[in-house]
Amino acid sequence: MLAELTPELIVHVQRAATLLQAAQRICILTGAGVSAESGIPTFRDKQTGLWEQFRAEDLASPDAFERDPKLVWSWYQWRRKLVHDKAPNPAHHALAQWQESAETSKSHLTKKQQLTLITQNVDDLHEQAGSTVIHLHGHLWRNRCNQCNASYHYKSVDQKSTLLNNSKENNSKDVINFDDELITCQHCGGYIRPDIIWFGESLPVDAWQTAEQAAANCEVFISIGTSSLVYPAAGLAQLAKQNGATIIEINPNPTPNTIVDITLAAKAGVVMPLLLDQIL
Template identity: 75%
Template sequence: MLAELSPALIAHVQKAAKLLAAQQRICVLTGAGISAESGIPTFRDKQTGLWENYRAEDLATPNAFARDPELVWSWYQWRRQLVADKTPNPAHVALAQWQQSASNHQQLTLITQNVDDLHEQAGSTVTHLHGNLWRNRCSQCQAPYEDQAQGMSDSNIRFDESLLTCPHCDGYIRPDIVWFGESLPAQAWQTAEDAAAHCDVFISIGTSSLVYPAAGLAQLAKQNGAKIIEINPDPTPNTIVDITLAEKAGVVMPLLMKHMAELS
């Protein structure tokens, strides 16, 4: 694999490793790109099969669920089936190993825009900004629907398209996902803001850094003196980035960890 990488990229990885090895507080934001490397379609990808005539943006809204809850629920059950057999890739694994092995002088806070649980499967502790595909809650009283809070590792997981109702208020059960027009969960966002504002290095992985409010985290970090590293095969035109690693995260992250280990 190393033979396929350009000398310039390897030099940038070494530069990033040197920077990271010397810093204490690291904040990592992951987006759809890291999950796409595990075979999970991105939210912007064209729908397939029975859903090819629908746009994701038209289904993932409170109004869509109020208008046709069965349609939206069926779509999410379909999405869960697409994700159920997917497993962490080398980038997920490298991040988990880094977080678990971080010494006393280093703290790694992992934030994700993704709704899958591949970070958890790899062994990471992660804050979800956009909710979790494997959790449900009531659309009326917001109570968690505990019986359905299952991860993909659960052998009893069901993909029944029949609507479920809340045992507390009889409201329809919905995925615990942040839909268009909804606010990010307050506690998760506070964790992300605090980590970005106080980090020494902010790493953006597999995300365009153009969709707000998450895109504002890198700017917040920069304003508070942090260095910015972007890992993305298609880097975004962003003047605040200090080191760009233009390659897949599954390639870059293990190499980055290797060079950091050599410096410790």
């Protein structure tokens, strides 16, 4: 399988695999590039159709929702329609397989590994593949009240609804309704919004603390499909480096980042299965 790669990349993959086989604590951060390989548009992609006149940055903010909640809600419902049929790619599956192997030692690893998977993505493709993942930027398929923060769940299924499995154990199906009519909270009457961390909002405290702890204590930090230049998430790689970790980047367009020790310049869906074969 390594024959698919250039000789230079093969050397880097084998070097990375050797390091990862020996490591006990590994922290992995995934970004938009991983989801893009499954056909999910990134924030940098140009808006299409009715939304061409808007920038994503101008819609994904508390101020935008305050000004025009219907506009923002409609945009997110449109985004949900775009991605609801997308499936995990080989990178998602490889990470899930690695995580399972690390937890159960069902591999050639000499000892169990602590593999912490963190994502900047709001989709559920990691979960669909079977991973346990920490979401820094929220969940596209969840809703909450903009006023009191109470969670909101659809109560029934209609012709505009779809069932989406958001559970690793396959025992919890939530109903997602694609209607763009605003919904009000049954507790306080506030408008329901996506459970997404918008521009200008703080990251969830528990998720961020877990991510920081994993980065500070890891022996190897892997950045997949993200530039590691946008803060605060970029600070995780810096934190790992400061505490002696080796930094590996998997990205077809590597970023000019002096803290990276090993660069695997290829798509995650190509590199991760090959890397996993070498590790396990």
